[in-house]
Amino acid sequence: MRNLDRMSEYESLSEVEKAARIIYLNKTCYNGLFRVNSQGQFNVPFGRYKKPNILDEAVLKAVSKYLKRHHVKLLDIDFEKAVKNAKKDDFVYFDPPYDPVSDTASFTGYDVNGFNRTEQKRLKRVFDDLTNIGCRVMLSNSRTNFILDLYKDYHQTTKIVRAARSINSKALKRGKVDEVLILNYEI
Ligand SMILES: C[S@@+](CC[C@H](N)C(=O)[O-])C[C@H]1O[C@@H](n2cnc3c(N)ncnc32)[C@H](O)[C@@H]1O
Numbered sequence: 001m002r003n004l005d006r007m008s009e010y011e012s013l014s015e016v017e018k019a020a021r022i023i024y025l026n027k028t029c030y031n032g033l034f035r036v037n038s039q040g041q042f043n044v045p046f047g048r049y050k051k052p053n054i055l056d057e058a059v060l061k062a063v064s065k066y067l068k069r070h071h072v073k074l075l076d077i078d079f080e081k082a083v084k085n086a087k088k089d090d091f092v093y094f095d096p097p098y099d100p101v102s103d104t105a106s107f108t109g110y111d112v113n114g115f116n117r118t119e120q121k122r123l124k125r126v127f128d129d130l131t132n133i134g135c136r137v138m139l140s141n142s143r144t145n146f147i148l149d150l151y152k153d154y155h156q157t158t159k160i161v162r163a164a165r166s167i168n169s170k171a172l173k174r175g176k177v178d179e180v181l182i183l184n185y186e187i
Pocket residue numbers: 077078079080095096097098111115
């Protein structure tokens with residue numbers, strides 16, 4: 001199932017079949033991690049579950065109903081484009097790929113194009129633009145000196161949170177890691 005995206009027949013799958021495959025992999029691969037290699041192929045090792053709940057029909061239907069009822073639109077596009085039409089008083093939350101806590105941390109490896117510090121800086125510019133328009137913006141990231149320095153203008157409204165990060169591939173390093181919550185407003 002995981003290898004399917006390395007095979008030519010993958011292209012003939014319907015969108016629903018592709019989505020079903022991702023749900024299956026999400027429920028059976030290691031820790032629910034989503035990661036792809038540089039060719040965009042899913043490469044998470046299989047997990048050890050005794051009885052994975054692969055098809056949670058009630059939850060899937062409830063989520064589907066909610067998304068439909070509230071006319072939620074899911075976009076698969078770059079963040080800058082996604083918020084292009086944001087206007088005053090809109091709320092925007094960014095949950096970008098984590099800035100690595102150490103040079104060997106592998107968090108940034110799970111996107112086809114990577115998400116390096118140039119991207120983090122581009123995101124900060126978008127954060128500023130939305131602030132200037134009058135949007136309420138929230139952004140989470142790992143607590144690194146780079147991120148704290150990048151968002152130092154928002155120092156007054158930055159919160160440090162202890163977050164359980166369950167997607168570290170090294171079990172010992174899982175547990176609690178500090179994260180930052182950058183806000184452009186007071187709570
Ligand atoms: C920390 S994860 C967010 C997880 C999500 N909040 C959730 O609960 O499933 C970061 C996400 O940013 C996405 N991403 C990477 N580069 C992006 C870009 N340029 N524009 C928009 N999203 C991007 C990645 O594909 C990944 O899904």
